[in-house]
Amino acid sequence: MRLTSYKSFLHDRKVLVDFLAILFGIGSWIGINSIFVQFPLLVAAAPEGWDLPSFIVVIIQLGNLGPLVYTLIQKYSTRKIQDASVIYGILAVGCAAALAMCFVYNITATIGGVERSVWLFIVVFFLALVGCSSSVLFMPYMGRFREIYLITYLIGEGLSGFLPSIMALIQGVGGNAQCVLSNNTQGQPEYQLYTPPPRFETEQFFAFVTTFMCVSLGAFILLENLKLCRKEYVAVKIEKGNKYTYDESSKINESGEQLTVQEDAENTSLSVTTYRLLLILMAVICMFGNGIFPSIQSYSCLPYGNIAYHLTVTLSSIANPLACFLAVFLPHTSIRLISILTSIATAIGIYAVATAVMSPSPPLFGQVGGEILVVLSWTVLNGLISYMKLSITSIFRFQGGKSLVWVGGVSQIGSFTGAILAFVLINYTGIFVSYTPTCPAP
16 A cells, blocks of 8 residues: 655645644544543442443433434524534533533432432533534534545544543553452451552543643634635535535545545445445444443453553554544555455454453453453554544545535444443343452451
8 A cells, every 4th residue: 555645745735724623623522532541440439330331331322312403403494503503512512511520520329229420421421412413513514624634633533532541541540459468447467459549530630631622612713713724615515504515626636636436446436335335334333333342341351450451441542543644644445445454353353342251251361461462452443443434434525515424323323222232231131240359368
C-alpha cells in the first residue's frame, strides 16, 4: 500500500479548519470514553461491581433517544431545524454533564432494596446523548466540508479516547491487589487485600474532561461562524436539517479524477448490493465493538490483574485515534481491505470472548504471557474496529449527506442490540463469572 506524501497531505487545505475539526471531534465521545477508562476505579467502588460495565453500556444506548427524537422532528415537522443549532445545545449539555460527574459519580441510592449508582447512571445518560447524537449530527455536519476535513474530524473523534487514556495512564490504578498481613478486631494476625491508591482521584480526572468539552464547544462555534471555514464547503446544497446533496464538481479529487470506491483493486461505483452489505457490516461491527465487547472486557481482563485491565482499557482507547491517523496515509476505501480486516478482527474477537467466558480461570491465567496476550489482543481488536468503521464512513461520505445519516443510524441500532444482548447474558445467565482475589490464611 502506497504511502501518501506529506506534501500531498498539506496541499490546498486550511490547517485552522483541520485544527477546529479535530477539537470539534474530541467533544463527541470524550465523556463516554472517560467513563470506560475509569472503569478499573469505578468497578472497585461501585455497588454493581463487575456488572457495572453492562449497566453503563445499556444506559449509553438509551442516549439514542436524542437522535431518535431529532430524526422524527426532521421527518414530520414543517419547520426547518438547523443542525448547527441542535449541536450547540448538545455540546452545552455535554459540558454540564461532565462538570456534574466531578461531584456525583460516587453517590448511590437505594432502589427496590438494592444500592445502585443512580447519579452516575443519570450523568452517563446525558453524556451518551452527546456521543449518540454525534453519529447523526456531527458527522453529517462535517460532510458539507471537503472530504479531507471529515478525516481530520474522525481523528478528533479518535482523540476523544486517546486524551482520557493518556490521563488514565498518568493517573494509574496503583497496581494489583496485594495481601498484607495485619491484625483483625480480635488481635489475631490475618492477610487482607490492599490496593494502592491512584496518583489522583476521579474528581480531578473529570475536571480535565470538562475542560475539553468546553474547548470542543468553542471550536464548533468558530467552525460554524468563521468565513475561512465556510469557504471550505464543497459545492453542496443544504436542505432541511442535515439533508444535503453534492454537485458533481464536489466529487472531483485533487488530480481532477472522479472519486470512486476501490473494490478488488478496481475503481467502480458503489452498487446497491454493496451499499446494503456495508451498512449491515457497520451494524455488526458496532454491535460487538460498542455493545458486547465493552460489557465483557472486565471479565476478560480482570483475572489477569488490575494493571492488565487498566492497560487494556487505556491502550485500546489509544488504538482508536492511531487507526484514524493511519487512515490519512493509507488506503481507506478499499472493500477488499475491509473484508480482510474483518476476518482478522473476527479471529481476535473469538479469543477475547473466550477469555471472558472462561473467567475466573482464562487461558494462561497467572502467567505474564497471558497478561501480555490479553492486552495485545484487545488493543489490536479495537484498532481494527476503528479502522473499519472509519473506512466504511469514508465510503458513504461520497453518497451524500443522507448516507452518513444511515451510517450513524445503523451504528446506533447495532450498538443498542449488542448492549441489550450483553446485559441479558451477564446479569441473567451464568455464562460470565467474576474473579475474586483471596488471601491465604496466615
